[in-house]
């Protein structure tokens with residue numbers, strides 16, 4: 153009996169399908185990412201020696217040997233192994249592995265890279281990278297992806313300057329804006345945050361893909377590539393909270409589940425700035441990753457560094473905006489969280505059970521924005537749904553609050569399309585689901601039935 157990863161008759165994406173995007177990711181892209189990680193550690197050998205002497209050299213050697221072993225396991229489809237670093241979440245990962253082993257009949261091989269769900273093994277790889285680092289003090293707090301993330305920020309300077317200049321202009325005229333002008337400005341910054349998701353170093357396997365030109369100039373030309381646009385529902389959800397309509401104290405809380413550092417994070421901070429300065433929200437809760445993740449995902453270090461860096465910029469509006477963001481943090485208007493759940497393999501429909509302290513937190517939000525492709529994959533369980541399956545159906549009961557995915561497509565999973573829309577795209581551009589060229593603004597509220 154083959155391990156049954158099927159729900160609603162919809163199987164999990166996996167490398168079992170030779171030639172599939174999952175297969176090519178695990179066969180080619182993940183080993184490339186691992187090789188770059190090994191190179192990064194090797195290139196920092198002298199730095200480790202300067203900082204830690206011989207211990208640094210020994211740690212570098214051991215970490216590389218563990219990562220080379222990991223790469224070999226991956227490339228030769230070896231069994232997935234239990235974690236041995238004894239960290240807070242290791243037990244949860246090892247229980248997850250046991251559950252998967254339980255799904256396999258006695259005559260079946262163990263849980264492995266090319267036979268288990270893609271979402272699981274890809275997340276597992278990043279957690280094993282962290283294990284290789286954690287097991288080797290004194291380099292155990294080294295972020296193997298830091299160079300790529302900071303490079304992406306520095307190479308997007310012109311776009312960041314343009315965005316901060318735009319934001320300053322909007323904030324300056326905020327009081328004169330009519331409702332429809334407010335909505336227009338909201339839409340613009342929502343779109344900038346959406347397209348900021350193109351700048352992800354995992355899909356590019358670490359190749360730089362920073363934002364070069366002004367993000368505002370290309371919005372109109374990108375509109376045709378948005379396959380689902382629920383931005384109006386997002387605006388209605390927010391404005392329903394606004395004091396004018398609701399007569400209540402402005403209490404809107406918006407949670408933003410972040411994705412990539414670099415330019416994308418700046419676009420998320422700019423959107424959050426507008427939400428507060430326009431009165432749509434009183435508090436913004438940002439959710440990042442507790443360990444370096446999927447090459448470019450935001451950690452606490454990235455989050456605070458990005459604000460400091462923007463405040464320290466030799467550009468009037470970057471600096472002004474950067475200081476404003478740091479003030480929001482100091483005042484508690486903005487807060488940053490990094491629950492371990494976000495760096496585990498779970499589909500979000502399992503959050504209430506797996507993270508009973510996180511789900512109620514999100515239930516306090518009036519709107520939760522999920523950035524990026526990996527979050528989308530987890531929202532819909534990384535399953536091979538029909539394109540026309542309802543987004544609400546695919547969420548399989550996950551609904552802490554009204555939510556919206558802002559995602560550029562980089563994996564072959566998509567729901568909520570019109571009849572024929574996916575097939576038409578496939579006939580025109582076979583790689584439309586993985587090129588990052590197309591995007592969705594996909595909304596669901598706990599009340600909506602599809």
Ligand SMILES: O=P(O)(O)OC[C@@]1(O)O[C@H](CO)[C@@H](O)[C@@H]1O
Pocket residue numbers: 177181349352353354355356411412446523524525526527560562563
């Ligand atoms: O979540 P992000 O940053 O938008 O994308 C991360 C990601 O590119 O990594 C995987 C490929 O390795 C893809 O499934 C996924 O799209």
Ligand SMILES: [Mn+2]
Pocket residue numbers: 352354411412446448449524526
């Ligand atoms: Mn990412």
